[in-house]
Amino acid sequence: MNSGADRWPGESWYQAEAGGCNWPALDGDRRCRVAVVGGGLAGISTAVGLIERGMSDVYVLDAGEPGAGASGRNGGFVFAGYSLGNDALIDQVGEDKAARLHGYTRETVAVIRERIERYRIDCQVNDAGVVLADWFDEPETLQAMAERMRARLGFELAWIPAAEMDDWVGSSRYGGGLFEPGSFHFHPLRHIRGLSAVIEAGGGGVFGRSGVRSIRKARSGWRVDTGQGRLEAEQVVLATGGYDRRLAPTIQRALHPVATYIAVTEPLGERLGDHLPRPVAVYDTRFAFDYYRPLPDTRLLWGGRISMAGRSPAAIRRLMRRDLARVFPALGEVRLDYAWGGWMSYARHEMPLLGRTGDGLWYALAFGGHGMATTTLAGEVMAEALCGDGQRLAEFERWRPVWAGGILGRAVGQGIYWRAQLRDLWRDRTRRL
Ligand SMILES: Cc1cc2nc3c(=O)[nH]c(=O)nc-3n(C[C@H](O)[C@H](O)[C@H](O)COP(=O)(O)OP(=O)(O)OC[C@H]3O[C@@H](n4cnc5c(N)ncnc54)[C@H](O)[C@@H]3O)c2cc1C
Numbered sequence: 001m002n003s004g005a006d007r008w009p010g011e012s013w014y015q016a017e018a019g020g021c022n023w024p025a026l027d028g029d030r031r032c033r034v035a036v037v038g039g040g041l042a043g044i045s046t047a048v049g050l051i052e053r054g055m056s057d058v059y060v061l062d063a064g065e066p067g068a069g070a071s072g073r074n075g076g077f078v079f080a081g082y083s084l085g086n087d088a089l090i091d092q093v094g095e096d097k098a099a100r101l102h103g104y105t106r107e108t109v110a111v112i113r114e115r116i117e118r119y120r121i122d123c124q125v126n127d128a129g130v131v132l133a134d135w136f137d138e139p140e141t142l143q144a145m146a147e148r149m150r151a152r153l154g155f156e157l158a159w160i161p162a163a164e165m166d167d168w169v170g171s172s173r174y175g176g177g178l179f180e181p182g183s184f185h186f187h188p189l190r191h192i193r194g195l196s197a198v199i200e201a202g203g204g205g206v207f208g209r210s211g212v213r214s215i216r217k218a219r220s221g222w223r224v225d226t227g228q229g230r231l232e233a234e235q236v237v238l239a240t241g242g243y244d245r246r247l248a249p250t251i252q253r254a255l256h257p258v259a260t261y262i263a264v265t266e267p268l269g270e271r272l273g274d275h276l277p278r279p280v281a282v283y284d285t286r287f288a289f290d291y292y293r294p295l296p297d298t299r300l301l302w303g304g305r306i307s308m309a310g311r312s313p314a315a316i317r318r319l320m321r322r323d324l325a326r327v328f329p330a331l332g333e334v335r336l337d338y339a340w341g342g343w344m345s346y347a348r349h350e351m352p353l354l355g356r357t358g359d360g361l362w363y364a365l366a367f368g369g370h371g372m373a374t375t376t377l378a379g380e381v382m383a384e385a386l387c388g389d390g391q392r393l394a395e396f397e398r399w400r401p402v403w404a405g406g407i408l409g410r411a412v413g414q415g416i417y418w419r420a421q422l423r424d425l426w427r428d429r430t431r432r433l
Contacts, residue, residue, distance in 0.1 A: 010313035012073045013264040013338040014189040021193060023065050023208030026229030033057040034386060035224045035233035037212045037247065039066035041371065042364040043239035044192055045379020047199045053387050056203030059231060063211030066196040069241045070342045070371060072189035075262065075291045075303045077281050079130045079183040080106040083368030084350040086149055095152050101395065102153045108377040109182055121194030123187045124296055128279040130183035131168055135284040136431055137175030142285065146178055156181065169282055170275045173327045185281040185293050215247055217359060237362040237382055242343035251363050254353060254401035256413050257343045259310055260369065262303040263320035264338040272298045275328050287420035290323055308414045313339040344368050351399040354378055
């Protein structure tokens with residue numbers, strides 16, 4: 001398992017673009033009301049939620065820096081929904097509750113946008129939005145799905161017929177698509193750094209290079225130890241994503257760390273517009289979909305694949321080049337200047353794990369591949385609960401931290417991914433016969 005400190009090798013475009021950042025390390029002994037372990041978007045959003053509710057005595061500790069994990073190195077898509085598919089969500093909890101839970105994520109997309117404006121966070125917001133492109137060219141299937149989402153969840157998606165798709169994406173690979181109004185894409189590392197500054201301005205603290213070694217019960221709360229520093233905290237929130245399974249094994253054994261990869265092209269200049277006439281972020285209808293978006297310096301950020309394996313930047317470049325060339329053959333030879341990966345955390349049920357252990361440790365984990373809105377939502381839900389209103393937290397209680405099966409579970413998980421990918425391959429082949 002990865003520790004927060006050994007982050008993925010290879011500098012991300014985000015790190016290169018935003019430059020270095022030196023957060024102080026925790027040292028000596030300190031006290032605070034709430035200690036948040038893990039400075040990803042789940043942890044940082046929890047702290048921001050507390051600051052906005054008037055609680056300033058909040059410290060966030062990260063093994064690297066805020067955004068060192070998935071939250072600062074992801075695709076930058078901000079859109080609604082959970083990793084668990086919408087139909088499965090409805091099957092599990094019924095239409096009313098599914099509509100409410102899904103609605104929370106749509107509201108949260110707007111909350112992220114509002115905070116960016118309120119705190120003047122310079123994070124390259126692109127309001128062109130997010131498009132789901134139909135890989136299998138099955139318009140009836142996709143339209144029926146959109147209609148179900150509208151009727152059952154109140155989730156409105158705009159249909160893009162195949163004949164108009166060229167105005168959005170210059171690739172013959174797709175049929176039509178669905179556009180999600182209100183969605184956007186941005187620079188996730190700049191975003192999380194901006195929110196970290198909000199915590200500091202509100203009287204809280206953010207510490208980097210402060211990997212937590214233990215969290216123990218103490219007389220008046222908890223004792224959090226980084227080796228170099230110690231925190232006495234009334235409450236502790238564990239938000240270590242897919243980067244730790246050691247601090248609270250009874251909960252973290254419910255996690256599967258799953259990797260996904262990104263490469264960024266050289267600047268493409270005007271060529272970029274040939275491929276993306278509108279500066280939208282695009283993903284497709286396969287289980288392991290491609291995801292890509294234009295960057296402000298005319299590069300194309302290209303992401304894809306899910307796997308249980310970490311890979312070197314060279315291996316990621318090879319994979320991403322192959323996937324990119326399948327959608328945009330004319331870009332098959334472009335230089336890929338950056339390549340990196342990151343770990344997401346999944347629970348077996350594919351819903352976030354939000355709650356509190358029997359001895360009082362709060363946790364916000366397992367956001368999978370739909371993390372920007374759901375981590376921010378989790379931060380709000382945790383902040384509400386820490387301030388005495390546990391109503392929304394209770395709505396997530398049914399998704400318990402069930403053991404993910406250890407090494408065998410990882411092997412089974414990889415098998416499930418391969419099977420789903422083979423199914424997509426077969427579906428694609430038979431369609432083209
Ligand atoms: C390549 C990639 C692309 C993605 N694209 C998208 C996308 O476009 N849109 C989207 O919505 N989601 C996307 N996701 C998913 C999303 O990024 C995650 O779901 C989300 O960021 C998870 O946030 P988190 O706070 O739970 O975890 P993380 O961001 O991983 O944060 C966990 C933090 O805990 C720290 N930590 C770990 N152990 C310790 C310790 N012992 N002590 C102190 N700190 C510790 C780590 O350093 C890390 O910073 C993507 C993920 C990846 C990897």
